[in-house]
Amino acid sequence: MSYYYRGYRRGRYWGAYHVSKRRHLTNLFGGIDQDIERAFFALSSSELEALFMVYGRQYGKSAEAYARRTYPQWKSGAVKLSGQTAERLLELLPPRLSKEQRYELIRKLRKHYLKRTNEYVATPPETWRQRVIPAVEKVIRASRDFKLPQELYEKATWLTDGDTQAVHRILHSIEEEEARQRTAYLDAEFKRIEVFVANIKTTDSASHTISIPQGDIHVTIQKEKTTLLQSIFGSRGTTMSGNSHELVSREELQKALVLQQSRGNLLKLTLDDLSENQKIELREKILEEQIGLDVSQAKADQRFHNSTRDMASTIQAVRSLEQSSKSDYEVRSTFETASGNTDITVKKNNNTVIIVIAIVVGIILFLLLSK
Incomplete structure (x- = not known):
């Protein structure tokens, strides 16, 4: 027993x-x-x-x-x-296994270890490029320097062969290509935010999240500080009609189109480095990836145009609300853009204005009585 x-x-x-x-x-x-x-x-x-x-x-x-x-x-x-x-x-x-099967294994393995990173930036909408672009490059650079843990190579020696390294290069170029696609509209997107804030002085907060395969860049938009007189009497911002295209200038759209025309270049350069045998064996996967990039670009284009229209509509709605109501209000909006999401909160609080006026009146009375 x-x-x-x-x-x-x-x-x-x-x-x-x-x-x-x-x-x-x-x-x-x-x-x-x-x-x-x-x-x-x-x-x-x-x-x-x-x-x-x-x-x-x-x-x-x-x-x-x-x-x-x-x-x-x-x-x-x-x-x-x-x-x-x-x-x-x-x-x-x-x-x-077939080259296609190994391709998917390597993709899954890479996805498991390539952790998406986060960067946080605060910037005025007018000077976003100086702070946001370095943050985007930092996130992408982490992908360029990516390597699998050494223990994996010791347990699965096939991960060190030339075919596996070729797949890594293809996947890396696709990640960078998609990041380039999603950020092609950044100039136009931040210009839209600038125009929105300029038109709607009751904008309480604005932020934009750039989502690329390598990670997210969270951008907080810093507003220009409101002066005392602006708090009391308000200020007139840049006027904009109901035409959504006025949110984005022709020049900004042209920049985005130029960047779009270069899409696929990174993948093409990577494919040029492959042997003819590797190109033949992976041609179906390569074709799938190219189609995937085209679909991703088309979706980004559509998101940009939809969000431009919706932001213009929100500006008009807030203006109408301002004209038709003297009550407090709060409008929260999220716009799905080509590069990620823009979140804007518009808030009017009459109590704040009343308090400011009371303080100003108090100061004036104090000065008069102290003479």
């Missing part, structure tokens, strides 16, 4: 060890071990036979015999792949 209990306890701990090792492997490889497991069960009989032979040469005949014997139970789910077996498959199977 004691011997049985000790054996049971050893078996339980050994099983827990393998479960823990498999969990660690899944975390380490971002879940691609599960994709490889599915690919393992989808192999044809000839492919499976070839893999078992390589498995035996690499890990010994007893390991091969166990794998052959246990394969039906693995496939049915009656027995779970141990961490050790999954790690061995991570090393042996990917080189025998």
Whole structure:
């Protein structure tokens, strides 16, 4: 009985060890071990036979015999792949998969480790470029310097081959290309914010978030401080009619169009570095990525035009509210733009004006009485 209990306890701990090792492997490889497991069960009989032979040469005949014997139970789910077996498959199977399958494995692995970063910037709308562009470049630079952890290369040596590095270059160029697409309208977008704030003096707060594949840049728009006289009597900003195109000048739109015309250049330069064999083997994936970039650009264009229209409508709505009501009001608006989101809050509080007037009157009376 004691011997049985000790054996049971050893078996339980050994099983827990393998479960823990498999969990660690899944975390380490971002879940691609599960994709490889599915690919393992989808192999044809000839492919499976070839893999078992390589498995035996690499890990010994007893390991091969166990794998052959246990394969039906693995496939049915009656027995779970141990961490050790999954790690061995991570090393042996990917080189025998198609280039498209490996491409997706590397994409998933890169996404797991390439953590999106955040930058926070505060700037007046007129001088945004001096502060925002360096923040955007900083976020993109983190992607350029990206490398997988060394432990992955030790456990999966196929990650060091030329084909894998070619996929990394393609994915990196796509990330930068999409960032370029989303930021093509930045000049026009910040000009819109500037015009909005200039037209609506009751703008309480404005912010813009630039979302690119590498991370987010959170921009707080610093308003010009309102003078005492402006608080009492108000001020007249730049006038704008109901035409939404007046939010963005022709020159700003032209800049964005010029940037759009250069899209795809980064991906093209990367493809020029690939061998002819790599281009042929990855042509379907490359075509998918190019189509994806075109779709992304079309969506960005549409978001820009929609948000320009909606911002102009909001300006007109606030003006109408100002003319038709003397009561306090608050208008919160979020605009989905080409590069991310613009959030603007317009607020009027008559109590503030009354308090300011009372303070001014008090100061005047104090000065008169003190003479």
